[in-house]
Amino acid sequence: MSDATPTNDSPGFDDMTRDIAEVPAVEVIVTVAVNLMSAAAVKLGLTEDGDKHKDLDEARKLVHALAGLLDASTTEISSFHAAPLRDGLKSLQLAFREASLVPDEPGQGPGEKYTGPVFG
Numbered sequence: 257m258s259d260a261t262p263t264n265d266s267p268g269f270d271d272m273t274r275d276i277a278e279v280p281a282v283e284v285i286v287t288v289a290v291n292l293m294s295a296a297a298v299k300l301g302l303t304e305d306g307d308k309h310k311d312l313d314e315a316r317k318l319v320h321a322l323a324g325l326l327d328a329s330t331t332e333i334s335s336f337h338a339a340p341l342r343d344g345l346k347s348l349q350l351a352f353r354e355a356s357l358v359p360d361e362p363g364q365g366p367g368e369k370y371t372g373p374v375f376g
Contacts (some may be wrong), residue, residue: 285329286337293344300351312355316366319348323367341370349374370373 276284296318297303301310319325330338351364353359353374359368360365362373 263333282337284334285325285333286341289322289325289341290319292325293341293348298320298349300348300355302351310355312352315348315352315355319345319352319366322348323370327370342355343369346374350376 295314298305298309299311299315299318301307303309326338326341327344332341333341348366349367350370353376360368362368362375365374368374
């Protein structure tokens with residue numbers, strides 16, 4: 257059987273499209289933001305496995321992408337959703353600064369292009 261052929265375990269394209277069509281944009285944005293936050297936390301070594309998956313270069317990219325997403329979508333997702341995401345972003349930015357052997361200059365850390373300098 258081809259990998260592209262839907263099975264009972266994997267939905268077909270039409271099913272996925274219909275499912276996505278029913279999801280509000282705010283929910284998609286928040287879900288993507290939470291996934292970026294989770295991935296960044298893993299790459300920062302903030303999980304149970306700690307240093308096993310730590311990779312600051314990868315973490316920088318994820319935190320920067322999260323900051324860009326939040327900057328672009330804050331007015332679209334309301335402060336109810338945006339405030340906790342911004343708090344999480346700041347926590348990740350501070351964790352990145354603490355984990356760096358040579359910290360970035362203020363305003364040069366991941367995502368600070370969008371958020372401004374982050375201080376503890």
